[in-house]
Amino acid sequence: MSEVLEELNGRVVIVGSGLAGLMTALTLAPEPSVIVTRATLGGETSSAWAQGGIAASVGKGDSASLHLADTLAAGDGLCDAKVAARILAEAPAAIAALEQAGVEFDRDSEGELSLGLEAAHSLRRIVHAKGDGSGATIVRALVEAAVRTPSITILEGYEARRLLLDGDRIAGLLCATEKGMVILPSSRVVLATGGIGGLYDATTNPAGNFGQGIALAARAGALLADMEFVQFHPTALDSRRWPLALVSEAVRGEGAMLLNEKSERFMAAVEGAELAPRDVVARAISAEIARGGRVFLDARQVLGDRFTARFPVIDALCREAGVDPSRNLIPVRPAVHYHMGGVATDEQGRSSVSGLWVVGEAASTGLHGANRLASNSLLEAAVMGMRAGLDIAGLDAGRTALPQERINVATPDPSLVRSIVSSHLGVLRNAGAIHGAIAALLPLVDGDGPASDPALVALLLSVFASLRTESRGAHARTDFPLKLPDAQRRSMRLSDALDIASSITSNSLARSA
Known part of the structure; x- marks a missing residue:
């Protein structure tokens, strides 16, 4: 029997303690809220690992319209232009709110914000905090602010396992703790659980982030996009x-070049060169590696001895690997970094399930389109966290009637699906690989075993990939290398995806018979 924390009944429950979750809780204050986090507050979050900073049109000569133009270009036809325009227009307000919460951004000798340049941005507009330690610095300040806020209850070591429903609306959250299963009764839940990098062997995300929020929302019937x-x-x-x-591509923003093992600058003839959109650069590097080559980042001439001061975190990581970036080439390779898809939400972060909001990387707002513009992610997390908090504040909570059914869910283990996802759903895809992933993942989704939730997220990725018969943004197919004339976003529920997966698998078996 699961323990029910009735003393917290009626409070807003926020799952995740990265930038989006913390901003939601701080915006809600003084309305009571509960932050549920698997690790320590702010720990094991992609936000805290972010190096690049926050994109914001706060510099001289910049504007929200210029920022929007860059965002739409990177998004390759799939951004929701109205949504993007409204989020980007709130960038200066988000920076101000973060500063009010205690974040100290880097400033120049005249007291102006020090702005960096990253790929596909037409101007310097990346706001940093302690250079390449931006994410950690921002999250640290927000954690301190949350701890000081009496209305925020913090539950560390609580892992969300299932959303509970009363009919078609949210009734609570089932969590696993060291002492057993616990239920938080609530009619208002916010998912701020981060990305899906833990599904892959090569990722820059925390290994435990396999798309928990997507799995929770999908099982509750939410629309995915x-x-x-x-x-x-x-x-x-x-x-x-x-x-x-x-x-960070901020290193390339300072002028570092990409070289192969032959010392050839293979990006030189590409529009934008080293600062082309990420999908373009990632595919070019993958091609070099696929032919048996290696790829390096050369910052020796443009930064040299200044590397340590400009990028202290990266410098330490390189030296840990035996590389002195001021004097040596830095070996690099593509790795999963961000997921543009997720739970479909409106401009306030509301999902299709009544009482469920989703913010940050777990959500799909339409800002990023087919390919995220660098450093727009932390901006979206801050803006949408604030929006969700304002939207929820004042809504009648009431007391929640929990369903009588009790659920026991195994501890999820993404390692059971990593080899499938990494080999079938990488930088370059094709129908054979995608259908192979579906066939391997579908049996793992059934039941409540440790592979079930990670396999569910990976299966959703596979089904969506199978339906996009073109190459656009971060989705590149060798069997469909061209773009379709009309860019279309796609959304569906888990039930639809399972039907499609079953159909694909049945057809594949019939053809092989």
Whole structure:
């Protein structure tokens, strides 16, 4: 029997303690909320690992319209332009809110925000905090603010396992703890659970992030969108460390060049060169590696001895791998970094399930389209966390009647599906690989075993990928290398995806018979 925490009944429950979750809780204050986090507050979050910073049109000569133009270009026809325009227009307000919460952004000698340049941005507009330690610095300040806020209850070591429903609306959250299963009764739940990188062998995300929020929402009947779009960061540090360390494209923004083992600058003839959109750079690097080559980042001339001061975190990671970036080439390779798809939401973060909001990387708002523009992710997390908090504040909570059925779910283990996902759903895809993934994943989804939830997320990715018979943004197919004339977003529920997966598997078996 699961323990029911009745003393917390009626409070807003926020799952996840990265930037989006923390901003939701802080915006809600003084309305009571509960942050549920698998690790320590702010720990094991992609937000805390972010190096690049926050994209914001706050510099001289910049504007929200210029930022939007860059975002739409990177999104390759699939951004929701209205949604994107509204989120990007709130960037200056988000920076101000973060500063009010205690974040100290880097400033120049004249007191102006120090702005960096990253791929596919037409101007310097990346706001940093302690150089390449931006994510950790921001999350640390917000954690301190949350701890100081009396209305926020923090439950560390609580792993969300299932959303509970009363009919077609949210009734609570089932969590696993060291002492057993616990139920938090609530009619208002916010999922801020991060991305899906833990499904892959090569990722820059925390290994435990396999798309928990997507699995929770999908099982509750939520609409999902654009699941096929997985962004591979072009320049993860190629070392034995796992998950892989990130070498921010801010290094390329400072002028570092990409070279192969022959010392050829293979991006030189590409529009944008090293600062082309991430999907373009990732595919180019993958092609070099696929032919048996290696790829390196050369910052020796443009940064040299200044590397340590400009990028202290990356410098330490390189030295850990035996590389002195001021004097040596930095070995790099693509790795899963961000998921543009997720739970479909409106502009306030509301999902299709009554009482369920989703913010940050777990959501699909339409901002990123087919390929996220660098550093728009932390911006979206801050803006949408604030929006969800404002939307929820003041809504009548009431007391929740929990369903009588009790559920026991095994501890999820993404390692059971990593080999399938990594070999079938990488940078370059084709029908054979995608259908092979579906056939392997479908049996694992059934039941409540440790592979079930990770396999469910991977299966959704596979089904969406099978239906996009073109190459667009981060989704590249060798059997459909061209773009279709009309860009279309796609959304569906889990039940529809399971029907499609079963049909694909049956047809494949019939053809092989």
